[in-house]
Amino acid sequence: MSCANDKVDAVKIARIHLSGLAAKVWQPDPKTLERREVFSAYQSVVKEATRHKQQIRALLNEHCVRLSAGFRLAHRAAIARLLTLRARTPAQTMLLEQMHAGLVAARSRRARLRRHMAEEILGDETLLRLARLCGIGAVTCFGLVAAIGDVARFAQSKKLMAYLGLNPSVCQSGNWEGGGQLMRHGRGPLRALLVQSAKKLLGVDNPLQKWGLAVAARRGRNRAAVAVARKLAVAVWHVLMGHVIGALEPIEQLRAKLFKLATEIGVSALKAGGHASKEAFIEKKLYQLKNYP
Secondary structure (H helix, E strand, O other), rough: OOOHHHHHHHHHHHHHHHHHOOOOOOOOOOHHHHHHHHHHHHHHHHHHHHHHHHHHHHHHOOOOOOOOOOOOOOOOHHHHHHHHOOOHHHHHHHHHHHHHHHHHHHHHHHHHHHHHHHHHHHHHHHHHHOEOOOOOOOOHHHHHHHHHHHHHHHHHHHHHHHHOOOOOOEEEEEEEEEEEOOOOOOHHHHHHHHHHHHHHOOOOOOOOHHHHHHHHHHHHHHHHHHHHHHHHHHHHHHHHHHOOOOOOOHHHHHHHHHHHHHHHOOHHHHHHHOOOHHHHHHHHOOOOOOOOO
């Protein structure tokens, strides 16, 4: 069944179910619903933070103000520096303060949501195993599990690829048959995250780089990124099904990934959980990951 968006999907599924052609319609369990709500809130707050940042930069550009390299616009103390860059009227000062306060608040909510995601990943064996894959960061890992839910509803990895919108369109003419561009259906945000991860994998040493660069030499770098994203989607299906896979992060990259997750949680929370230090926590989780099948 080809669907375009949530509204169209809901109507089609309801009609098929009422017609009796679909005896069973999968519904997400409470935990999956909760994860979807968290991931949706994270996407919203990222857009909000980006909007506030662009508004501040637009206001500064209107007054010919250029920020120095490395200026942390979202820092709480940044507003004091911004107000000294140029003389402003009381109304302009009020606007700048409101925009900056909105940016700081959005970044604070974003950090809290990322911390929740990190805690979920480190506390769930399935999510932690998924984090071993090349290019799968905390947000991508959490978003995938939230969207997929029960992986058993996808009989094959191709079904999951189609659900994420990574399957190419089919082109047929006479005796010729081949694949075309993506159909732009499925889970767009997750597809974008996977393609972004795939582009990064083309530039660093990992099990998928050699194959991806070979595809890039023949078809171009953008198509190679989509092809690597498909490989990642297949690997995600196999990990969630409990199969043994080979597209795993090297140890050093995995250590860096665990370091980021530990940083999101914070040292105080780690010590409250019984870990002596961040390094001890990383070594424990690294040992646990290396002993997974």
